[in-house]
Amino acid sequence: MARTDAASRVIAAPSDQVFAALVDPEALTAWLPPDGMSGRFERFDARPGGSYRLVLTYADATTAPGKATPDSDVVEARFVDVVPGERVVQAVDFVSGDPAYSGTMTMTWDVTPVEGGTRVDIRADDVPAGISAEDHAAGLASSLANLAAFLER
Template sequence: MSRTDMATRVIAAPPDRVYDALVDPDALTVWLPPDGMSGRFERFEPWSGGSYRLILTYADASAAPGKATADSDIVEARFVELVPGVRVVQAVDFVSDDPSYAGTMTMTWEVVATDHGAEVRFRADDVPAGISAEDHAAGLASSLANLAAYLEA
């Protein structure tokens, strides 16, 4: 059964600046990893049809073991659509031997202008069953809080 998870947050920054943080690998490594994780890109090609490989490493793997190794998640993703200033759509696969993480998740980040900056809307469709709804919601909220801190500083 497919699942959709969503999260939103208003960021006190211009929409174009928010969008730029969605497609800049240096910015992404600062704000995208949820609390307790760090990230690094092995490849990053920010254009439609381009791809990236992201390694997310847990600071304490005993609390949340990784999907790919004992302390890491590996994400293979492809950019499906990039609409400057508006939307980033990605097809995401987790590298894992565990079948509960199999399948392609579609992640859509939308940026909508508001009177107070930009609302960032995140939608994940076809979330793998191995990712708990509670953990995913916490991770999304953490990433959005990190994005706000990064852009509002």
Template sequence: MARTDTASRVIAAAPDRVYAALVDPGALTAWLPPDGMTGRFERFDAKPGGSYRLVLTYADASAAPGKTTADSDVVEAHFVDIVPGVRVVQAVTFVSDDPAQAGTMTMTWEVTAVEQGTRVEFRAEDVPAGISAEDHAAGLTSSLTNLAEHLEKAP
């Protein structure tokens, strides 16, 4: 059965700044990798129909083996929909020989103005069975914490 994972957070930053961090490769590599990982884009084209290839590398592969290599997860994604200032929808596939990691997730990031700043809501639909719900929730929470720290410290 297909699984959907969600997470959200209010960030003390204007919606335009939060949205910009969702489509800027430099900002994404600063906040998207969960704790214990770093990321780099091999390509990035943020437009409907555009795509990216992201390599996430574990600092300690013994604690969390990678999906693609012993110490990395490689993500192939394309942008399904982009509504400037509102929403980014991506179709995301992990490059892996493990059938449990196979499949394409639809990841949706939405930003909404609230009194305290911006609510960021994340939804991952059709999450592959090989991605544990507990680990995914921890990773999403970590990324949203990183996003808040990235934006709340910047001018």
């Protein structure tokens, strides 16, 4: 059964800065990895039809084994839609030999100006069964907190 996970946060930064942080690889590697992980892009092309390959590495793999290797998750993604200043939609696949992580998850990031900053809404549709709802919720919240810290400094 398909699952949707979502999270949102108001960030005290202008929407153009928030949107820029969603499509810049240097910014993304600074804030996107959840707590306890680091990331690096092997390729990155932020335009509709473009793609990226992101390697996320666990600082301590003993508490959370990786999906691709014992200490890493590898994400293959393509940009489905990029609406400047408003939305980024990605089709995301985890590289894994475990069928519990198979299938394409659609990640939608919406950016909306609000009083005091920008509301960022993340929706993940068709989340693979191997990703626990609790861990995914924590990861989404962590990424949003990292984005806020990155932009509000």
